[in-house]
Each structure stands twice: as structure tokens, then as C-alpha cells.
Amino acid sequence: MTASYEAMWERLGLDLEAHASLLEVLGKFYGDIYLSQQGRLRGMEYLDFVLSEIHGLRIRELEEAKAQGRKVIGTFCVFVPEEIVWAADAIQVGLCAGAEAGTEAAEKILPRNTCALIKSFVGFKLARLCPFTESCDMVVGETTCDGKKKAYEIFSDYAPVYVMEIPQMKRDSDRALWKAEVLRFKRAVEDLTGREVTAERLREAIRLINRRRRVLQRLNRLRAARPVPISGRDVLLINQVSFYDDPDRFTQKVDELCDELEEKVRRGEGVADGAARVLLSGCPMAVPNWKLPYIIESSGAVVVGEESCIGTRNTRDLVDEGGTTLDEMLDAVVDRYMKIDCACFTPNTERLEHIVDLARGLDVKGVIHYGLSFCQPYAMESFKVERALRDAGIPMLSIETDYSMEDVEQLKTRVEAFVEMIR
Amino acid sequence: MTASYEAMWERLGLDLEAHASLLEVLGKFYGDIYLSQQGRLRGMEYLDFVLSEIHGLRIRELEEAKAQGRKVIGTFCVFVPEEIVWAADAIQVGLCAGAEAGTEAAEKILPRNTCALIKSFVGFKLARLCPFTESCDMVVGETTCDGKKKAYEIFSDYAPVYVMEIPQMKRDSDRALWKAEVLRFKRAVEDLTGREVTAERLREAIRLINRRRRVLQRLNRLRAARPVPISGRDVLLINQVSFYDDPDRFTQKVDELCDELEEKVRRGEGVADGAARVLLSGCPMAVPNWKLPYIIESSGAVVVGEESCIGTRNTRDLVDEGGTTLDEMLDAVVDRYMKIDCACFTPNTERLEHIVDLARGLDVKGVIHYGLSFCQPYAMESFKVERALRDAGIPMLSIETDYSMEDVEQLKTRVEAFVEMIR
Numbered sequence: 041m042t043a044s045y046e047a048m049w050e051r052l053g054l055d056l057e058a059h060a061s062l063l064e065v066l067g068k069f070y071g072d073i074y075l076s077q078q079g080r081l082r083g084m085e086y087l088d089f090v091l092s093e094i095h096g097l098r099i100r101e102l103e104e105a106k107a108q109g110r111k112v113i114g115t116f117c118v119f120v121p122e123e124i125v126w127a128a129d130a131i132q133v134g135l136c137a138g139a140e141a142g143t144e145a146a147e148k149i150l151p152r153n154t155c156a157l158i159k160s161f162v163g164f165k166l167a168r169l170c171p172f173t174e175s176c177d178m179v180v181g182e183t184t185c186d187g188k189k190k191a192y193e194i195f196s197d198y199a200p201v202y203v204m205e206i207p208q209m210k211r212d213s214d215r216a217l218w219k220a221e222v223l224r225f226k227r228a229v230e231d232l233t234g235r236e237v238t239a240e241r242l243r244e245a246i247r248l249i250n251r252r253r254r255v256l257q258r259l260n261r262l263r264a265a266r267p268v269p270i271s272g273r274d275v276l277l278i279n280q281v282s283f284y285d286d287p288d289r290f291t292q293k294v295d296e297l298c299d300e301l302e303e304k305v306r307r308g309e310g311v312a313d314g315a316a317r318v319l320l321s322g323c324p325m326a327v328p329n330w331k332l333p334y335i336i337e338s339s340g341a342v343v344v345g346e347e348s349c350i351g352t353r354n355t356r357d358l359v360d361e362g363g364t365t366l367d368e369m370l371d372a373v374v375d376r377y378m379k380i381d382c383a384c385f386t387p388n389t390e391r392l393e394h395i396v397d398l399a400r401g402l403d404v405k406g407v408i409h410y411g412l413s414f415c416q417p418y419a420m421e422s423f424k425v426e427r428a429l430r431d432a433g434i435p436m437l438s439i440e441t442d443y444s445m446e447d448v449e450q451l452k453t454r455v456e457a458f459v460e461m462i463r
Numbered sequence: 464m465t466a467s468y469e470a471m472w473e474r475l476g477l478d479l480e481a482h483a484s485l486l487e488v489l490g491k492f493y494g495d496i497y498l499s500q501q502g503r504l505r506g507m508e509y510l511d512f513v514l515s516e517i518h519g520l521r522i523r524e525l526e527e528a529k530a531q532g533r534k535v536i537g538t539f540c541v542f543v544p545e546e547i548v549w550a551a552d553a554i555q556v557g558l559c560a561g562a563e564a565g566t567e568a569a570e571k572i573l574p575r576n577t578c579a580l581i582k583s584f585v586g587f588k589l590a591r592l593c594p595f596t597e598s599c600d601m602v603v604g605e606t607t608c609d610g611k612k613k614a615y616e617i618f619s620d621y622a623p624v625y626v627m628e629i630p631q632m633k634r635d636s637d638r639a640l641w642k643a644e645v646l647r648f649k650r651a652v653e654d655l656t657g658r659e660v661t662a663e664r665l666r667e668a669i670r671l672i673n674r675r676r677r678v679l680q681r682l683n684r685l686r687a688a689r690p691v692p693i694s695g696r697d698v699l700l701i702n703q704v705s706f707y708d709d710p711d712r713f714t715q716k717v718d719e720l721c722d723e724l725e726e727k728v729r730r731g732e733g734v735a736d737g738a739a740r741v742l743l744s745g746c747p748m749a750v751p752n753w754k755l756p757y758i759i760e761s762s763g764a765v766v767v768g769e770e771s772c773i774g775t776r777n778t779r780d781l782v783d784e785g786g787t788t789l790d791e792m793l794d795a796v797v798d799r800y801m802k803i804d805c806a807c808f809t810p811n812t813e814r815l816e817h818i819v820d821l822a823r824g825l826d827v828k829g830v831i832h833y834g835l836s837f838c839q840p841y842a843m844e845s846f847k848v849e850r851a852l853r854d855a856g857i858p859m860l861s862i863e864t865d866y867s868m869e870d871v872e873q874l875k876t877r878v879e880a881f882v883e884m885i886r
Binding site: 149150151153154183185186187189190191192193194203205207208209211212213214216217220221383384386387388413414416417419420421423424440 | 572573574576577606608609610612613614615616617626628630631632634635636637639640643644806807809810811836837839840842843844846847863
């Protein structure tokens with residue numbers, strides 16, 4: 041796709057040469073991990089297409105929307121209430137944060153022992169490699185962890201950053217703080233777009249995003265069948281793409297894919313005969329962070345659930361659609377996001393319950409907990425997760441890694457040993 | 464002191480043998496770093512005495528108070544509103560967190576890449592080495608950083624933990640959250656002690672703690688003289704002891720020491736002829752974390768200010784004493800603590816301004832920024848601090864270390880090079 045988009049990338053200020061190298065590496069990586077799979081659903085062709093065009097066609101769509109006066113808002117976190125963004129006629133997109141890029145530049149303004157995701161988003165910006173970041177009229181940060189909270193202070197020298205405060209407990213005063221934050225965000229987005237968030241538009245946006253959540257819930261139900269009808273990394277990809285693609289089109293395409301999947305389940309066709317069913321839990325995996333899922337699925341296991349922000353944490357809870365006034369709908373949005381069981385909360389016992397419920401519901405043989413190196417909230421919570429799972433008789437393997445490929449063999453050895461033990 | 468206190472330590476459940484070893488090591492360390500100094504103030508004898516009796520006489524006082532029905536509340540953070548504790552007739556103390564103790568045990572329930580302070584307080588508990596922790600009826604944690612926030616969840620399996628939520632910004636909704644937290648804390652302390660926080664008792668407590676702050680402010684003014692009349696590590700020790708000692712007695716003794724210091728300043732006597740004046744800034748240094756100050760003051764520099772929680776962050780702001788009703792006084796407490804310029808806030812520009820003002824006011828040649836390894840908030844903020852100081856023409860050295868002695872020579876080389884450069 042390079043040739044036809046170069047002028048656009050140049051307009052966005054990308055480093056064309058480095059960007060071309062990045063796309064080449066990613067293309068090869070994608071081929072090895074995704075296209076090499078046997079018996080994939082026809083519906084995955086859409087995902088392959090979107091991913092191959094993720095820096096091309098999708099960015100062109102953003103460019104066209106911007107030419108019509110619409111605004112683009114980028115985020116790294118499932119706390120940003122997307123309904124508000126769409127209701128103000130803006131477009132919400134995820135930002136590049138899943139690959140090593142510009143790490144050297146990032147480490148000049150961030151401590152080396154910062155998690156890979158944070159170094160990645162800062163590095164992508166400094167190295168001018170992410171067309172999403174460059175398309176943004178606003179980048180919404182949040183205070184979910186010390187690393188991001190403080191990195192946004194530094195990042196705001198380079199991008200138009202707006203920061204939302206996320207409460208750390210779930211009492212009345214926290215809900216009040218969060219509601220004030222949602223209202224402040226609404227005003228900021230209205231100021232940016234010049235469009236008022238009306239009851240009618242918010243209702244539409246709530247339904248739009250709920251539909252996307254429902255189709256991903258449907259996907260999650262279908263994938264859990266025996267035999268497992270779709271690889272875990274394909275489902276992860278679908279979840280990842282949900283952060284970038286147009287929500288309406290995405291929902292329709294994934295719904296079609298689910299129809300096909302349903303047929304496949306009816307026919308009793310699986311993708312991983314005899315593989316051990318495992319649940320992946322922990323830190324988010326942004327595109328193209330497929331290292332661990334690929335290792336797991338090359339080691340005699342198949343991932344049947346992702347308990348993460350790029351997984352069930354983002355799709356489990358719907359916004360209540362019963363509200364009729366703007367206030368009622370805003371309250372419904374506030375309440376829905378307060379249900380997120382992020383490790384930023386203390387205590388976060390809901391997450392422990394969710395993981396045990398998921399593991400049981402999916403009938404997995406074990407859980408693999410994934411922590412990004414230097415991510416303190418998930419690293420510390422993993423001790424509680426392990427204990428909750430142990431009490432439930434479910435084995436857990438704790439993996440801590442970053443985006444480098446140096447530890448692949450070591451991880452493979454550990455994962456294989458775990459799979460051998462649980463199968 | 465060992466013999467006379469053994470029965471008490473045994474009652475508290477300490478590991479007597481390991482505790483005796485710890486005291487021996489600390490005594491030697493203290494001798495090398497403190498008692499070796501020439502020309503110290505007579506008033507420091509009181510501090511030497513308190514420190515030598517910190518696990519002895521002070522714990523006996525706590526024991527006696529408990530026998531009379533008073534409660535002991537332990538903390539690790541300057542956000543805990545001490546006025547509430549004293550107004551409810553409880554005793555607030557700091558907890559052991561400044562030495563490597565029980566690290567191996569701590570690393571079984573915490574990630575290895577957790578900051579030394581957190582591993583220390585958990586380790587002290589697991590290894591049964593801190594008589595303060597063992598004396599506590601309540602340990603008050605807070606959400607100032609991911610590491611502590613999540614560690615308290617684990618620590619609560621071992622101690623009676625109560626957690627306060629600290630806001631992350633300083634807007635109206637944050638103040639409302641913090642006020643709710645202070646009121647919740649007041650109720651919890653009242654429940655624990657069975658004593659109501661009345662207007663009269665709160666007024667007394669506000670004055671008590673303000674007096675302690677004022678005497679430390681006086682100390683800070685006097686130490687800044689030319690020539691420098693007291694070593695930085697002696698002032699650090701005084702600040703450290705303020706967290707353990709009886710506030711009334713401490714204030715009186717430090718006031719006497721200040722009288723002596725004032726005389727010394729009048730006579731123009733200094734302790735560090737020709738040494739470069741430096742400001743120490745960053746993470747707190749709990750007893751007996753004297754490594755870096757000692758290195759600095761053995762390298763041709765003298766510390767004339769501590770911009771940290773065990774320093775100006777804890778003493779700069781007084782609670783307004785103008786309130787007459789309980790509500791007014793509680794509001795004054797709330798407002799005072801909202802002024803704390805902890806790196807947990809985003810943005811935290813006040814701290815940058817305070818550091819530059821302090822550095823200028825103290826007329827230092829440079830600033831040494833101290834970060835505990837894996838303390839993300841201070842590590843990330845150090846980039847902003849360095850820039851603010853650079854803009855003000857003040858050199859800064861950034862040091863990241865833990866409690867081990869392995870890097871002493873390396874740190875000494877770096878500090879000496881910095882001092883050589885700035886003097």
C-alpha cells in the first residue's frame with residue numbers, strides 16, 4: 041500500500057523511510073503469526089484487510105472526515121467514555137503502542153524501567169511513526185497508573201493531551217469525582233468539535249458502542265465451544281481492530297464472521313485438536329503485540345478468553361439504554377465505566393471474582409497471567425489472582441515480558457512446561 | 464538497651480535474635496555516620512538518645528499508653544492527617560521502612576522490582592523486626608503510588624490496614640473527594656479510640672502539630688546560614704525523629720537545639736568549611752536511610768535543604784488556626800493537606816516552583832535528585848525537575864538507588880564529580 045499513501049503520510053509528518061521499514065517488519069510478522077494459520081474463517085479476510093490497511097485506508101478515512109470538519113480523538117485506555125466522543129460527532133481511535141519503536145528517543149525523556157506500552161506510545165510519537173497519533177486533534181490520557189499519569193505530563197510537550205482522572209476506589213465520593221470527570225470531558229469534547237452532546241445524539245452513540253460490545257460478546261460465546269472453532273490470536277486481533285475501525289462497519293463485519301463461526305460450531309469443527317484450553321489474563325496487548333499468544337498457541341494450548349482491556353474488560357459491561365433524558369444517559373455512562381475492574385482500583389476484588397468465573401465458565405485447564413515488565417498494578421495484583429485461582433483449583437502461570445523478542449525461547453520453554461503440566 | 468526491653472519485644476512477637484542483630488548493625492552504622500561528626504550541637508545528644516532508644520524507650524511509652532487505653536496508629540505517608548489522630552487521643556507513629564530487612568520474605572509476596580521502601584515495610588513485618596508496626600492498632604495506608612496502593616492490599620493480610628484515597632488532581636471535585644476521605648478517616652479513628660473528635664480537641668491537635676512544624680521551619684531557616692552551622696544529615700535525623708517522638712517533647716527539645724544553633728550562627732561557626740551547598744530533592748528517606756546524605760557530605764558538599772516528605776514537604780504548610788467550629792477546623796485540615804506537592808498529583812507544577820524557589824532561597828550550587836529505584840512518580844517527575852532547574856541555571860544530578868550498600872563506591876564517584884563541577 042506504500043506508494044498510494046506516501047503523500048498522506050508525508051502530510052502527517054511521518055518519517056517515511058522508518059515507517060516503510062516498520063510496515064515491512066509488521067507485514068512479515070503478521071504473515072508468520074496470522075496468515076500461516078490453517079482453516080481460518082473466511083470472515084477473517086476482513087480483519088486481514090483492515091490490518092493491512094490500518095496505516096493506509098483507515099488514515100485516509102480519518103483525513104476525509106477531518107476535511108469535513110470532524111475531529112479525531114486518540115486514547116490508550118478503555119476508561120475514556122467513547123459514547124461522549126461519538127455523540128459529539130468526533131471519531132475515537134486507539135493509538136500505536138504495541139511495538140518497539142523510537143525506544144531510544146523515548147528513553148531520553150522517560151526512565152528506562154518504564155513499561156513497554158508507555159515507552160512505545162512515546163517512542164512512536166518521537167520517531168514520527170504513528171499516523172493515528174499524528175491525525176489526532178486530542179489525545180486523551182488518564183491516571184490509571186503512575187507510569188501513564190506522569191508520562192502524559194511529558195507527552196503533553198509533544199501532543200495535544202487532555203487527562204481524565206480515574207478514581208481509585210468505588211465509593212460514592214469516587215463516583216461523584218468520576219461523574220465530574222465525565223462532564224468535564226463532555227465539555228472539552230464539545231469545545232473541540234463545536235457540536236453539542238444532545239440526548240438524541242448520546243442515545244445513538246450509546247447504542248452504537250453497545251452494538252459493538254454485543255457482537256464481541258457473541259464472538260466470545262461462540263469461541264468458547266468445544267472443539268474451539270477459532271484461534272485465540274484471531275479473536276485478539278478482532279478485539280484489537282475494534283479500537284481502530286469504524287464501529288458500525290466493524291460490528292456488521294464481525295456479526296457476519298460470527299454467523300460463519302456459528303455454522304462452524306454447529307458442524308463441530310475445531311482449530312486446535314487436543315490443545316489445552318487456557319485463559320489469558322492481565323495487561324492489554326496492543327497491535328502488534330502478539331508474541332505471547334503466538335507462543336501459547338504454538339505450545340499445545342489454545343486461548344479461549346482474554347481477561348484484559350483488549351478483551352472482556354472492554355466488552356463485558358453495556359451502558360444501560362433505558363435513560364430518556366440527557367442526564368439519565370450521562371448517569372448510565374458514568375455507572376458503566378465505574379464497573380471496570382482495572383488494577384488501578386483498590387481493592388479490586390471484582391477482578392478476582394471475574395477471573396475465577398471466566399476460567400470456570402470457559403472450562404480452562406489453566407490461566408496465563410500476562411504482565412508488562414514494570415507494570416506495578418498488574419504485577420502486584422497477580423499475587424492475588426494466583427491465590428484466588430489456587431483456591432479455585434485452577435493453575436496459573438505468571439509471565440512478565442516486554443516487546444522485545446529476546447526472551448521468546450525462554451518464554452516458550454516456560455509455557456510448554458506449564459501446558460504439559462495442565463493438559 | 465537490649466536486656467531491659469527483651470520481655471517487651473517478646474510480648475510484641477519480635478524475632479529477638481534477628482532484632483538484636485539489626486540493632487547491632489544500626490548502632491554501628493549510626494556511630495560511623497553520626498557520632499563521628501566533629502563539633503556537633505549539644506542539642507543533638509537528645510536526638511542521639513531518642514534514636515538509640517527508638518525501639519526501646521519509645522516503644523515502652525507506647526506500651527504504657529496502650530495500657531491506659533490509648534491507641535497507636537502507624538503511617539508511612541505525610542498525607543495522613545495527624546491532627547485527627549491526636550484529637551482522638553491516639554498516638555501517631557511512623558513505621559520502619561528505611562532498611563533492608565526481610566527482603567527475601569517480602570519478595571515472595573511482592574514483585575522484586577518494587578521500591579525499597581515498600582519492600583522494607585513489608586519485610587519488617589514478615590520478619591517481625593519493627594516494634595512500631597507490632598504496636599499498631601491501625602496502619603494507615605494510602606494511594607499515593609501504585610506500589611503502595613497495591614502493596615497495602617497484600618499487607619492487609621498481615622496487619623490492620625486502613626487505606627485513604629489521595630486525589631490525583633487539585634480541582635473542586637478532588638477537594639470534595641479528599642474532604643470525604645478526611646471525614647471517613649475521622650469516623651474510623653473515633654470508632655477505634657472510642658473518643659470523639661471535638662472542636663476543642665481538634666483545636667489543640669492543630670496547634671500541637673503546627674508547633675512541631677514551626678520549630679522545624681525555624682531549624683530550616685537557621686541551618687541555611689553561612690557558614691552552614693549544622694550538617695544536613697543531622698537535620699535529616701531531626702526530621703526523621705519527628706515521625707516517632709512525642710510531638711510536644713520533640714518540639715521543646717528541637718526549640719532548645721535551635722536556640723543553641725542561633726548562638727552558633729551568631730558566632731559565625733560552621734561545620735563544613737568550603738563545602739558546596741546542595742539541596743537534596745525527591746523520595747523520602749526513612750530511618751536509617753542515610754546512605755546518600757553521608758556520601759554527599761563526605762564528598763565536599765553540605766546538604767542545606769531536603770525537598771522531600773521527610774523534609775520541607777512535611778513542614779512547609781501549617782493548618783490555618785482561625786477556625787472556631789469543628790467544621791471550619793476540618794476544612795482547614797483538608798485544605799492544608801491538599802497543598803502537598805507530592806508527585807502523585809498531575810500536573811505537579813507547584814513542586815517544580817517550590818524546588819526552584821528553595822534552591823534559589825538557599826543559594827545552593829546544585830540539586831541532587833534522589834529517587835528510589837522503581838519509584839515511577841519521582842523518577843518521571845525528575846525529568847521535569849531537571850528542566851525547571853536547567854531553565855533557572857541550577858545544575859542537577861539525578862541519583863537512583865535502593866537500600867543496599869553495593870553501589871556506594873559508584874555513587875561516591877558520581878557525587879564527587881558533580882560536586883567538583885558545581886563548586
